[in-house]
Amino acid sequence: MVDDELYREIILEHYHHPRFKGALTDANLTADGMNPLCGDELTLYLKTDGDRIVEARFEGRGCSISQASASMLTEAVRGLTLEEVKHLQERVKAMLTGAPHEPFDEDDDLSALEGVKNYPVRIKCALLAWTTLEEMLEGKGWH
Amino acid sequence: MSVHITTTYDVEAIRADFPILKRRVGGYPLVYLDNAATSQKPRQVIDALVQYYEQFNANVHRGLHILAEEATDAYESARAKVAQFIGAEPTSLVFTRNTTEAINLVAYAWGLVNLKQGDVIVLSEMEHHSNVVPWQLVARLTGARLQYVPFTPEGELDMEALERALQQEPRLVAITHVSNVLGTINPVEEVTRKAHAVGAKVLIDGAQAVPHKPVNVAQIGCDFYAFSGHKMLAPTGIGALYAKPELLEEMPPFMGGGSMIRKVTHEYSTWADVPTKFEAGTPNIGDAVAFGVAVDYLQQIGMEAIHQHEQSLTEEALRLLEAEEDIVIYGPRDARERCGLVSFNFKHVHPHDVAQVLDRRGIAIRAGHHCCQLIMRRLDVTATARASFYLYNTVEEVRAFYKALDDVRKVFGKYGGR
Numbered sequence: 434m435v436d437d438e439l440y441r442e443i444i445l446e447h448y449h450h451p452r453f454k455g456a457l458t459d460a461n462l463t464a465d466g467m468n469p470l471c472g473d474e475l476t477l478y479l480k481t482d483g484d485r486i487v488e489a490r491f492e493g494r495g496c497s498i499s500q501a502s503a504s505m506l507t508e509a510v511r512g513l514t515l516e517e518v519k520h521l522q523e524r525v526k527a528m529l530t531g532a533p534h535e536p537f538d539e540d541d542d543l544s545a546l547e548g549v550k551n552y553p554v555r556i557k558c559a560l561l562a563w564t565t566l567e568e569m570l571e572g573k574g575w576h
Numbered sequence: 577m578s579v580h581i582t583t584t585y586d587v588e589a590i591r592a593d594f595p596i597l598k599r600r601v602g603g604y605p606l607v608y609l610d611n612a613a614t615s616q617k618p619r620q621v622i623d624a625l626v627q628y629y630e631q632f633n634a635n636v637h638r639g640l641h642i643l644a645e646e647a648t649d650a651y652e653s654a655r656a657k658v659a660q661f662i663g664a665e666p667t668s669l670v671f672t673r674n675t676t677e678a679i680n681l682v683a684y685a686w687g688l689v690n691l692k693q694g695d696v697i698v699l700s701e702m703e704h705h706s707n708v709v710p711w712q713l714v715a716r717l718t719g720a721r722l723q724y725v726p727f728t729p730e731g732e733l734d735m736e737a738l739e740r741a742l743q744q745e746p747r748l749v750a751i752t753h754v755s756n757v758l759g760t761i762n763p764v765e766e767v768t769r770k771a772h773a774v775g776a777k778v779l780i781d782g783a784q785a786v787p788h789k790p791v792n793v794a795q796i797g798c799d800f801y802a803f804s805g806h807k808m809l810a811p812t813g814i815g816a817l818y819a820k821p822e823l824l825e826e827m828p829p830f831m832g833g834g835s836m837i838r839k840v841t842h843e844y845s846t847w848a849d850v851p852t853k854f855e856a857g858t859p860n861i862g863d864a865v866a867f868g869v870a871v872d873y874l875q876q877i878g879m880e881a882i883h884q885h886e887q888s889l890t891e892e893a894l895r896l897l898e899a900e901e902d903i904v905i906y907g908p909r910d911a912r913e914r915c916g917l918v919s920f921n922f923k924h925v926h927p928h929d930v931a932q933v934l935d936r937r938g939i940a941i942r943a944g945h946h947c948c949q950l951i952m953r954r955l956d957v958t959a960t961a962r963a964s965f966y967l968y969n970t971v972e973e974v975r976a977f978y979k980a981l982d983d984v985r986k987v988f989g990k991y992g993g994r
Binding site: 437439440445470471472473474494495496497498500552555558 | 925926927928929932943944945949952958959987988
């Protein structure tokens with residue numbers, strides 16, 4: 434099957450080989466997310482040094498879109514400051530909801546998520562990790 | 577009584593009555609296998625709605641003009657049809673919005689008065705959230721306690737666990753007739769008999785049973801029986817509660833307002849006769865009338881014939897899926913112990929993705945927890961895929977569904993064996 438709009442090769446690749454999956458025991462930021470409509474579950478772990486993220490991991494169960502999106506998140510936020518992460522999170526959210534945003538480069542894995550916006554019921558799947566991140570940052574007063 | 581209609585079961589003639597089945601989705605003919613969520617509607621039911629609003633729309637049980645009289649007759653005749661369909665008297669059938677509202681009616685009107693601190697309510701782990709959450713809410717208000725009966729690995733109600741639960745002398749046993757995830761037909765007669773022996777009242781959630789097989793509440797002997805119209809060819813927004821007459825008499829009203837009163841004074845009021853006592857405000861007249869027509873339609877084909885047709889589809893689905901090594905099936909393996917649905921999962925693909933890929937072939941199935949998170953927890957999954965059948969589905973559709981599962985493997989299979 435050709436690379437299709439929703440199930441992009443890179444999404445499937447992240448789904449089958451999630452980058453940083455598993456608990457992070459020395460995380461100083463954790464948050465749980467759930468999509469009550471479909472039962473998808475997610476726990477996000479971040480470890481920061483000052484205001485910079487040095488480690489990010491996730492645990493969860495869910496569909497290819499929600500898991501791939503979480504995997505991409507853990508890869509993308511490493512090395513960013515909390516402020517940069519907040520900016521990234523807003524950009525991804527805007528992309529997924531079809532709002533104006535600074536587009537991602539084609540070679541950035543996150544760009545593969547753009548097709549999800551044409552599948553309204555799946556947007557929540559792709560957003561799960563990013564909404565969990567948003568709530569985590571809000572909990573720290575970063576909003 | 578139903579004769580041997582099976583040999584003359586004309587699925588094509590039935591399909592011709594359902595306008596939506598002519599729809600194409602993404603260039604493919606619609607294959608609608610999400611009937612456990614809601615059924616499609618025949619032309620006769622759609623016409624009944626139009627006819628009601630075009631010819632005799634009026635409020636019921638009030639007004640002395642001809643339209644009011646006709647509307648009242650149609651509404652009460654629909655009640656009589658729906659009641660008769662499940663072997664009940666019209667006075668013991670309350671129209672509700674759906675099964676959920678019917679169960680809430682019992683939870684509040686019966687539960688708040690009859691449950692007290694320490695009382696036990698027995699539920700099964702097969703229950704839909706609509707037969708769990710109302711009891712949690714009422715337990716919180718009364719101090720009653722919930723006791724769950726699990727299901728066996730074969731997807732059947734654990735009768736030994738039920739017996740143990742009954743030793744606690746529960747006030748109520750609330751259980752589903754047919755599981756919307758496992759397809760299991762529970763032995764509700766036996767459950768009712770055993771529950772009554774220890775003095776418990778029995779509520780049966782019939783949402784997945786009444787649309788698919790003959791049901792007779794008198795034969796079951798239960799105290800309450802709840803079901804929805806929209807899963808049995810009727811419009812959304814209309815359902816029913818059967819309750820034994822003496823219970824309806826002694827229960828206080830669920831909601832107060834117009835219609836349900838006899839006399840209102842500054843201090844208090846007296847109530848209308850049952851079942852009107854439980855139908856506060858202007859009821860859903862148009863949809864109730866169409867509900868009556870839906871019941872006529874089902875009866876014309878025969879519930880036993882429909883049940884057998886669905887079982888043959890289920891048998892074919894089970895036969896095809898069982899041969900697949902990458903698929904897990906949930907619920908009883910014997911189609912005779914089931915109503916017409918099959919829940920399953922690919923071992924390596926999430927059910928949302930399965931449903932999404934099938935949708936591209938115009939095949940509509942459900943994926944999710946099906947409002948049964950207790951079942952999901954027991955099966956140790958977050959969701960399942962589910963194909964559910966009805967009177968208008970064909971064996972060709974079951975095969976098209978099965979064939980489309982190969983598309984799932986094409987998208988996800990190359991990474992299989994994770």
